[in-house]
Amino acid sequence: TWYIPADDRAKKALDTAFERLAGAAKGGPQTLRVQGRDVIVPNALNGVARYSFEGLCGALLGPADLGAIAQRYHSIVLDAIPLLDTAAPDQVRRFIILIDELYDNRVKLIASAAAEPDALLTSGKQAVAFKRTASRLVEMRSKEWLSLPHGRAVT
Numbered sequence: 213t214w215y216i217p218a219d220d221r222a223k224k225a226l227d228t229a230f231e232r233l234a235g236a237a238k239g240g241p242q243t244l245r246v247q248g249r250d251v252i253v254p255n256a257l258n259g260v261a262r263y264s265f266e267g268l269c270g271a272l273l274g275p276a277d278l279g280a281i282a283q284r285y286h287s288i289v290l291d292a293i294p295l296l297d298t299a300a301p302d303q304v305r306r307f308i309i310l311i312d313e314l315y316d317n318r319v320k321l322i323a324s325a326a327a328e329p330d331a332l333l334t335s336g337k338q339a340v341a342f343k344r345t346a347s348r349l350v351e352m353r354s355k356e357w358l359s360l361p362h363g364r365a366v367t
Contacts, residue, residue, distance in 0.1 A: 213225075213229065213321075213322045213323070213353065214323055214324075214325060214328070214329070214349070214353060215323065215324040215325070216324070216325055216326070216327060216328065217324075217325075217326060218291065218292040218293065218294075218324035218325055218326055219324075222324035223291065223324065225324070226262075226289050226291055226322060226323075226324055229289055229322045230255075230260060230262050230289045230322075233258075233259075233260045233287050233289075233320075233322075234256075234257040234258045234259075234260040235257065235258050236257055236258075238255065238257075239255050239256045239257025239258075239260070239261075239262070240255070240256070240257070241253065241254050241255070241256070242256040242261075244277075244280050244281065244284055246276050246277050246280045247276055249277075251273065251277045251280060251281070253281065253284075253285075254267060256285065259284075259285055259286040259287065259362075260285060260286070260287045260288075260289065261281065261284075261285040261287075261288050261289070262288075262289040262290075262291070263288065263289070263290055263291070264290075264291045264292055265290060265291065265292050265293045265294060265303075265307075266292070268290065268306075268310065269303045269306040269307045269310065270300075270303055270306075271306075273306060275309050275313070278306065278309050278310045278313045279313045279317075281313070282310075282313035282314050282316070282317040282319050283317055283363075285319060286319060286320060286362035287319065287320040287321075287322065288314060288319055288320070288321050288322070289322045289323070290321060290322070290323040290324075291323075291324055292324055292325075292326075293307075293323055293324065293325035293326065293332065294325075294326050295326045295327060295331075295332060295333075296332045296333040296342070297333060297334065297335055297336060301336075301337070301338065304333060304336075304338045304342070305338065307345070308338065308341060308342060308345045311345045311348055311349060312345070312348070314352070315348045315351075315352060316364060317362065317363060317364055318357075318360045318361065318362055318363060318364075319362060320352075320358060320362075321349075321352055329345070329346040329347075329349035329350055330343075330346040330350070332346065333346075
């Protein structure tokens with residue numbers, strides 16, 4: 213689910229989504245152990261994690277950390293994805309990796325954003341790579357994709 217713009221109305225919708233999915237209005241911090249380090253998830257409950265874009269993509273997290281989050285949580289509520297043209301390149305890279313991990317693990321994403329996926333990043337070095345990310349975000353909104361169980365597909 214994708215809420216535009218990332219305003220107070222969208223925040224309220226994300227609050228409702230978290231409560232519906234997690235069974236309570238607020239969770240608490242959880243710690244994931246990844247390659248000998250602790251990765252703190254600030255707000256999680258019953259397989260649902262909630263982050264701000266800045267708190268997730270602005271944090272010093274690598275692919276293994278983002279992969280562990282995608283493996284552990286069946287749903288991610290992500291607040292306030294900005295237009296990425298002005299974001300730091302590291303944040304864009306982390307967002308691309310995050311969406312790859314969520315997609316590969318069939319994690320449900322409920323987010324508020326400044327624009328539709330294909331309009332989040334339209335120029336710069338990472339714009340070509342982002343086209344696949346935007347395509348995945350669109351697919352992740354489909355009824356068919358949303359009906360898939362959490363976890364990597366078994367081939």
